[in-house]
Amino acid sequence: MPYFNVQFDYDNRLETAALSSIETDSFYIIPIKGASQFQSVADTSFVLKINKFTGGTNYKKISYYEGQSVRNILIKNNRLFINGSNYNAPKEYIVDNSQYISLVSVQSFDTILLKNFGLPDRYDSFYRPILTSDGGIFSSGWSFPANPQGNSSLLFFKCDSNLNQLFLKIIPSTVELNKNYLAGGVVETPDKGFLIVGTKHIVLGFFANALVVKVDSAGNQVFWKEIPHSGDTTELYLVGIAKNGNANYIAVGQRIFNPQVGPGWERSWVVGLDAQGNVLWSKSYAENERSGWASIEASQDGNFYACGYERDFADAIYKQYATISKLAPNGDLIWHRKYSVEPSGKHYDIFFNILVTSDGGILCNGTTYGNDTTRQNAWIVKLDSLGCLSPGCDTGVDVFELPIGNATPFILAPNPTSGVFQIQAKNDLIIDAVRVYAMGGALVYNAPNVKSNYVSIELNGMSNGPYVCSVLINGTRYIRQIMLLK
Numbered sequence: 001m002p003y004f005n006v007q008f009d010y011d012n013r014l015e016t017a018a019l020s021s022i023e024t025d026s027f028y029i030i031p032i033k034g035a036s037q038f039q040s041v042a043d044t045s046f047v048l049k050i051n052k053f054t055g056g057t058n059y060k061k062i063s064y065y066e067g068q069s070v071r072n073i074l075i076k077n078n079r080l081f082i083n084g085s086n087y088n089a090p091k092e093y094i095v096d097n098s099q100y101i102s103l104v105s106v107q108s109f110d111t112i113l114l115k116n117f118g119l120p121d122r123y124d125s126f127y128r129p130i131l132t133s134d135g136g137i138f139s140s141g142w143s144f145p146a147n148p149q150g151n152s153s154l155l156f157f158k159c160d161s162n163l164n165q166l167f168l169k170i171i172p173s174t175v176e177l178n179k180n181y182l183a184g185g186v187v188e189t190p191d192k193g194f195l196i197v198g199t200k201h202i203v204l205g206f207f208a209n210a211l212v213v214k215v216d217s218a219g220n221q222v223f224w225k226e227i228p229h230s231g232d233t234t235e236l237y238l239v240g241i242a243k244n245g246n247a248n249y250i251a252v253g254q255r256i257f258n259p260q261v262g263p264g265w266e267r268s269w270v271v272g273l274d275a276q277g278n279v280l281w282s283k284s285y286a287e288n289e290r291s292g293w294a295s296i297e298a299s300q301d302g303n304f305y306a307c308g309y310e311r312d313f314a315d316a317i318y319k320q321y322a323t324i325s326k327l328a329p330n331g332d333l334i335w336h337r338k339y340s341v342e343p344s345g346k347h348y349d350i351f352f353n354i355l356v357t358s359d360g361g362i363l364c365n366g367t368t369y370g371n372d373t374t375r376q377n378a379w380i381v382k383l384d385s386l387g388c389l390s391p392g393c394d395t396g397v398d399v400f401e402l403p404i405g406n407a408t409p410f411i412l413a414p415n416p417t418s419g420v421f422q423i424q425a426k427n428d429l430i431i432d433a434v435r436v437y438a439m440g441g442a443l444v445y446n447a448p449n450v451k452s453n454y455v456s457i458e459l460n461g462m463s464n465g466p467y468v469c470s471v472l473i474n475g476t477r478y479i480r481q482i483m484l485l486k
Contacts (some may be wrong), residue, residue: 001382001439002361003468004055004481006376007368008048009340009454010034016035017365017378018129020282020353022075024106026052028355031070031082032378033061041268041357045070045084047109049382049399055466055481060109064100072129074137076161076243079112080104081137083126088118097148099126101137101163115163122146124155128185135161140183140196143170143314150175153212154183154198160406163412165450167219178203182241183213185295187249189275192217197238197251200226206373208235208251213279226334232258238271240296244329248280252306252327254292255284268308270331283331287338289313289321290388297354299385302354303328307351307364310338322351322379337387342370360385389479390470391441408480409473419460423471425453433472436482439465455482459484 008017011182013034013178027049034044045062047070060068062082082104084446087097098118102111106257108167109294118124124153137159144152153170160166172181183198198211204261210227220347230234235256244250246385268291272280285291291310299305321338340349361384368379383389410431411424425431436445442469445457459467464484471478 001053001055001330001392001466002359002384002441002480003439004050004380004382005479006050006055006057006380008032008046008057008059010044010046010059016367016376017202017352017380017439018073019352020072021353021363021380022073022080023052023355023357024043024078028052028078028357028363028380028382029073029075030378030380031062031073031084032070033069042067043069047073047082048091048378048380050201055072057223061114064111064114065100065183068100072126072139074129074131075106076131076135078106080106080133081285083129085125086192089114094146094149095123096121097123098139099124099127099157101159113163114431115159115338116167117157117165117170119143123149126155126157127183129157132158132188134168134376137161137163138186138188138194140186140194140198142180142182144180145175150179151177151404152182154181154196154213154216156194156196158219162267167199169215169219171213171221171224181211183211183306184237184253185241185251187241187243189214189333193222195241195273195275195277197241197253199237199239201235206234208237208256209235210238210271211236212251213272214277221478223277227271227279229459231334234258236269237292238269240306241273241377242296242298244272244304248452249274249275250296250304250327250329250331252293252296260373264301266292268293268306268310268325270296270306272329272331281331285325285333285336287325287336291323293323293325294350294352295354297356299326299356300360301385303334304355305356305362307366314452319409320362322349322368322381324354324362324364324383326387328447335387338382339389344466349379351379351381357382362387390435390468390477391443392439393470393477408478410478412480412482415480416485417459418486419454420458420464420486421482422454422456425473429453429473431455431473432475435465435470437468438462439468439469 046373072083103113126139141155165322214222238253241251262411267284288310291307293308328333353361
């Protein structure tokens with residue numbers, strides 16, 4: 001299926017899609033942490049499977065430990081590598097923990113091997129592990145003393161394909177007062193070393209420099225470079241990195257300004273880097289009053305996709321949108337789209353991860369709330385290469401709302417349908433236009449000038465299966481899927 005929009009909830013827990021997703025022959029697989037609202041209840045971890053051809057979902061609980069989370073997933077030779085935290089219940093952020101990696105069969109989901117890694121009396125976190133050219137796994141991250149809690153250092157870890165640890169190192173090795181170091185994304189370099197981006201956060205004063213650090217294949221530091229904040233910029237964060245040609249790299253993150261000086265609070269930030277970690281160019285975009293990118297991946301046409309969020313403070317209650325942007329190799333913004341589940345009163349939408357899929361599309365996963373802050377769901381959206389949820393979407397429309405359930409400003413019924421269904425707008429809203437597409441992209445129904453709160457649609461002569469219904473109301477397109485079963 002080239003398009004779908006899925007939320008996952010379990011027992012009304014605080015769900016959040018983790019930082020990664022993978023594609024198999026039949027499924028997209030996303031690890032999800034189901035955080036309890038109660039501090040006395042341990043978190044629950046899941047692996048969510050979405051059928052690539054039907055959009056159907058199922059999940060498997062991950063229950064290795066009394067207290068655990070799940071964060072990352074990798075795939076190689078039909079074997080899954082699942083990473084998360086093992087900690088003493090109820091919660092992981094105030095106790096000594098370890099990182100686990102399990103080796104899991106794609107076919108049966110049976111666990112083949114499970115190992116723990118970490119430093120004693122510390123909280124350790126792997127950010128976004130990668131597969132290495134020699135068959136192993138490398139991850140950057142951070143580590144800090146757990147009791148009492150202290151400042152964090154960069155963490156570097158590597159194991160072989162059988163999960164045998166080769167090294168686990170922290171830099172700096174001793175705590176630096178009022179300074180926290182956080183390592184983000186990583187890429188392997190041609191000499192088998194690793195280039196990592198991150199942040200040096202100065203706690204007192206709320207200043208931050210971006211970091212570009214290289215270690216060799218044994219985890220030894222090769223160079224350490226900082227991109228310092230200056231002028232009206234108070235904080236610089238780099239969290240995602242990708243290769244950009246044969247010798248250079250492109251990294252994304254966020255610039256934060258002094259609001260009394262700068263034009264806005266936060267901007268999405270992209271930089272070009274050479275092999276020595278030097279900045280070749282730097283560009284930022286004021287997508288809204290607050291915005292930032294969380295991940296970057298190469299597209300199939302030589303450009304890049306970045307995902308993240310932007311926030312609008314136009315109303316008393318801010319609206320936060322998940323975002324997808326397309327960037328040229330020189331950092332120019334080709335296009336930018338924002339997405340939301342709730343049309344108004346949004347509190348928190350974000351895409352943490354983007355996966356370029358084998359059909360040329362994009363799989364985005366993150367998290368969303370409804371119309372309050374009490375229920376957070378994992379959120380997975382499949383888009384085409386243009387960042388659209390429906391074929392041929394109008395790029396002149398800035399916001400593509402992705403409503404589910406009560407957030408939808410219209411009723412679509414019956415669904416599934418035998419061929420005839422109705423759309424009824426809520427709250428005296430007027431339907432401007434309706435389009436229905438087959439999943440392959442063909443337009444099968446078009447009503448460009450409805451101007452009513454009700455429309456009846458017939459899908460005559462169409463084959464069974466899912467269709468995409470695009471409804472334009474007050475200048476915003478709302479996308480729903482409908483299933484035809486005759």
